[in-house]
Amino acid sequence: MTPFWKKKDGHQGPAKLGRREAWQEVARRVGGTFVQGRRKGHDQVILEHGPWTIRLDTYTVHTGQVSITFTRARAFFLAGAELTLMVRKRGFLDTMLDNLGFGGFAPADRELARRFVVKGKPESRLRGLLTPGLAAAILAHRSLKLEVKKASRRRRKTMGPHACTAAVYATGVTCDPAQLEGMFTVVRETLEALERTGAADREAVASRV
DSSP, X not given: OOOEEEOTTSOEEEOXXXXXXXXXXXXXXXXXXXXXXXXXTOOXXXXXXXXXXXXXXXXXXXXXXXXXXXXXXXXXXXXXXXXXXXXXEOOHHHHHHHXXXXXXXXXXXXXXXXXXXXXXXXXXXXXXXXXXXHHHHHHTSSSOEEEEEEOOHHHHHHHOTXXXXXXXXXXXXXOOHHHHHHHHHHHHHHHHHHHHTTSBOSOXXXXXX
């Protein structure tokens, strides 16, 4: 049952959930498994989607005196063909670069092009990758970063030289079940589009993660 809180006007609205409750809720929504971490902040949600495993977690980047935590939904896959993709929220400088002719890839979806910067290669595969379903999943978020790229060298040593990753990042610790569910949707749509375009094999890599 969804918890509720009472507004000042006497009406009820959905209660704000803590991290653990929110992640347990999104596990229920997507049909995944909530895995409680040994330490606070190490919880995960794991979803099996076809041959792929999508894992929701958080990690922190330390830069000098500043630490930034990110929420991440990520899956590893074996590449069937070389492809890289980066989608991020558009900024003022990006619009200036577009006007000067130095912009990135121009997706067919005008709203996606207006709100997000899309870069990657080869461009001949990007149009097939950015399906209406994937574009809609991205546009459901005000801000996120989507990356498709080679896995780290350490991962490629254990998974094989063709191991790649599809990942969505959001700044901070996300405790909104709807937003978390949307992150899973973006990764699912990305994996399915990668397979359709021949950029991802259906061979499972979960056993080697």
